[in-house]
Amino acid sequence: xxxxxxxxxxxxxxxxxxxxxxxxxxxxxxxxxxxxxxxxxxxxxxxxxxxxxxxxxxxxxxxxxxxxxxxxxxxxxxxxxxxxxxxxxxxxxxxxxxxxxxxxxxxxxxxxxxxxxxxxxxxxxxxxxxxxxxxxxxxxxxxxxxxxxxxxxxxxxxxxxxxxxxxxxxxxxxxxxxxxxxxxxxxxxxxxxxxxxxxxxxxxxxxxxxxxxx
Amino acid sequence: xxxxxxxxxxxxxxxxxxxxxxxxxxxxxxxxxxxxxxxxxxxxxxxxxxxxxxxxxxxxxxxxxxxxxxxxxxxxxxxxxxxxxxxxxxxxxxxxxxxxxxxxxxxxxxxxxxxxxxxxxxxxxxxxxxxxxxxxxxxxxxxxxxxxxxxxxxxxxxxxxxxxxxxxxxxxxxxxxxxxxxxxxxxxxxxxxxxxxxxxxxxxxxxxxxxxxxxxxxxxxxxxxxxxxxxxxxxxxxxxxxxxxxxxxxxxxxxxxxxxxxxxxxxxxx
Amino acid sequence: xxxxxxxxxxxxxxxxxxxxxxxxxxxxxxxxxxxxxxxxxxxxxxxxxxxxxxxxxxxxxxxxxxxxxxxxxxxxxxxxxxxxxxxxxxxxxxxxxxxxxx
Numbered sequence: 291x292x293x294x295x296x297x298x299x300x301x302x303x304x305x306x307x308x309x310x311x312x313x314x315x316x317x318x319x320x321x322x323x324x325x326x327x328x329x330x331x332x333x334x335x336x337x338x339x340x341x342x343x344x345x346x347x348x349x350x351x352x353x354x355x356x357x358x359x360x361x362x363x364x365x366x367x368x369x370x371x372x373x374x375x376x377x378x379x380x381x382x383x384x385x386x387x388x389x390x391x392x393x394x395x396x397x398x399x400x401x402x403x404x405x406x407x408x409x410x411x412x413x414x415x416x417x418x419x420x421x422x423x424x425x426x427x428x429x430x431x432x433x434x435x436x437x438x439x440x441x442x443x444x445x446x447x448x449x450x451x452x453x454x455x456x457x458x459x460x461x462x463x464x465x466x467x468x469x470x471x472x473x474x475x476x477x478x479x480x481x482x483x484x485x486x487x488x489x490x491x492x493x494x495x496x497x498x499x500x501x502x503x504x
Numbered sequence: 505x506x507x508x509x510x511x512x513x514x515x516x517x518x519x520x521x522x523x524x525x526x527x528x529x530x531x532x533x534x535x536x537x538x539x540x541x542x543x544x545x546x547x548x549x550x551x552x553x554x555x556x557x558x559x560x561x562x563x564x565x566x567x568x569x570x571x572x573x574x575x576x577x578x579x580x581x582x583x584x585x586x587x588x589x590x591x592x593x594x595x596x597x598x599x600x601x602x603x604x605x606x607x608x609x610x611x612x613x614x615x616x617x618x619x620x621x622x623x624x625x626x627x628x629x630x631x632x633x634x635x636x637x638x639x640x641x642x643x644x645x646x647x648x649x650x651x652x653x654x655x656x657x658x659x660x661x662x663x664x665x666x667x668x669x670x671x672x673x674x675x676x677x678x679x680x681x682x683x684x685x686x687x688x689x690x691x692x693x694x695x696x697x698x699x700x701x702x703x704x705x706x707x708x709x710x711x712x713x714x715x716x717x718x719x720x721x722x723x724x725x726x727x728x729x730x731x732x733x734x735x736x737x738x739x740x741x742x743x744x745x746x747x748x749x750x751x752x753x754x755x756x757x758x759x760x761x762x763x764x765x766x767x768x769x770x771x772x773x774x
Numbered sequence: 775x776x777x778x779x780x781x782x783x784x785x786x787x788x789x790x791x792x793x794x795x796x797x798x799x800x801x802x803x804x805x806x807x808x809x810x811x812x813x814x815x816x817x818x819x820x821x822x823x824x825x826x827x828x829x830x831x832x833x834x835x836x837x838x839x840x841x842x843x844x845x846x847x848x849x850x851x852x853x854x855x856x857x858x859x860x861x862x863x864x865x866x867x868x869x870x871x872x873x874x875x876x
Contacts, residue, residue, distance in 0.1 A: 328670050331753065337742060346740065349674075352680065357673045424694065547795050549844070
């Protein structure tokens with residue numbers, strides 16, 4: 291293999307000037323936005339509709355932290371993130387009947403459905419997991435997103451230990467127990483999916499007979 | 505297993521080939537979609553809305569029985585050419601930053617006597633909102649091909665941009681979604697729908713420069729306000745009030761990020 | 775009177791390229807509304823284009839034609855041809871628009 295071409299210090303300096311120019315031009319527009327002013331704008335800009343009430347724009351501690359991209363990059367922010375993870379972990383409940391694995395056929399249907407929880411959804415609409423929106427799961431399903439990692443062969447690759455069962459259960463229930471600003475919704479925390487639905491999604495991932503593990 | 509140097513090189517070539525093939529597959533799909541878009545660009549039903557909008561601009565309406573021909577969209581009364589490219593902007597007469605829809609509501613109210621509230625309350629695509637769709641189509645067509653040219657000078661414009669950045673990152677609702685959840689990293693997609701990274705100029709113009717647009721899948725013309733409305737619905741947030749500051753702030757954030765990019769509206773979407 | 779069509783017609787080397795964009799909901803009669811009721815069929819059934827009074831295009835549309843249909847065809851003609859485009863839908867509504875070929 292050829293060694294890297296040597297780049298002169300001058301070029302590095304020029305590159306960093308150009309890079310910081312982007313930051314500088316942004317900062318010309320910088321003006322402080324007070325929490326009070328922002329919160330006022332949010333509260334005056336929304337109304338309740340259908341099942342979507344105004345409680346949805348009142349942020350909890352997790353949402354407040356993860357909305358503050360600047361603070362997250364500081365030492366204090368990183369510390370707060372660990373605290374938030376602990377708080378989320380503490381709310382997770384293990385299955386009431388002790389079963390981690392349900393029915394994978396039903397799990398696939400839940401993973402496919404992106405329905406529910408919007409203001410056009412009736413209260414009775416069964417909320418889906420929307421899993422394929424972000425993940426590859428069964429390789430046969432070509433229409434999948436890439437916001438989350440592929441879950442193909444999830445159990446096959448990792449084994450079927452009790453630790454993995456618990457970890458996966460926790461992750462689906464409340465992903466922010468492991469990553470404070472994970473993009474994945476907290477399915478149990480906000481009562482989006484029922485215990486049975488989560489057991490079925492678990493089966494999709496961790497039943498050795500599931501198509502995902504073939 | 506220890507890899508001997510020569511096997512490692514072959515391995516790298518294999519990986520590179522596979523990656524290249526996958527990439528070219530993805531690229532040829534993207535090319536085909538671009539070809540399809542070019543084919544259907546002729547006969548964009550947005551033109552029907554634009555025609556209707558031009559008529560509404562020139563037709564006397566409302567209790568004052570006046571036209572919109574004196575409406576000041578930021579470049580002086582009645583000037584439509586290039587106006588949309590400069591919005592949102594600060595307006596002295598209302599002392600606030602306004603996007604196209606809220607500025608049109610101001611004009612409808614002051615010139616024609618049509619209450620802004622009646623437009624806000626109407627359902628999308630019905631009555632006053634249907635008229636609004638057409639007028640928006642008309643106005644944005646007159647900025648097609650221009651560069652986004654949104655001012656950052658006025659303190660309220662600066663403030664609106666910062667509010668918009670904060671609104672973009674605002675996590676809420678039972679899914680903890682913010683705009684950033686989907687639109688802040690390149691190469692993301694939901695199912696097979698590519699998501700522009702709106703924090704960058706290229707991503708911002710692909711969104712800001714293409715809406716309002718005619719959506720083939722629903723046969724509807726959507727203004728930017730309606731597009732933002734549906735995003736917030738899918739984020740599982742409550743209903744954003746039409747023309748509210750939160751929506752204008754988001755528009756300001758997107759528009760400024762898109763500054764210098766070419767406007768393609770009215771667009772044609774799947 | 776239904777909404778106007780958007781028509782463009784340009785001539786080159788003796789061939790006129792005609793593009794017509796029609797505004798119509800084109801209900802197939804298969805769709806159900808939010809309440810579950812079937813939306814009745816309502817679509818453009820006949821389209822006729824005359825150039826200088828002579829038929830150059832005749833179409834009989836079925837329910838498969840999409841909403842706000844776009845039609846593009848060519849015929850042998852000249853600049854200045856007077857085109858008359860008319861359509862008739864299943865409710866008996868009619869729209870006629872005229873254009874000179876440029």
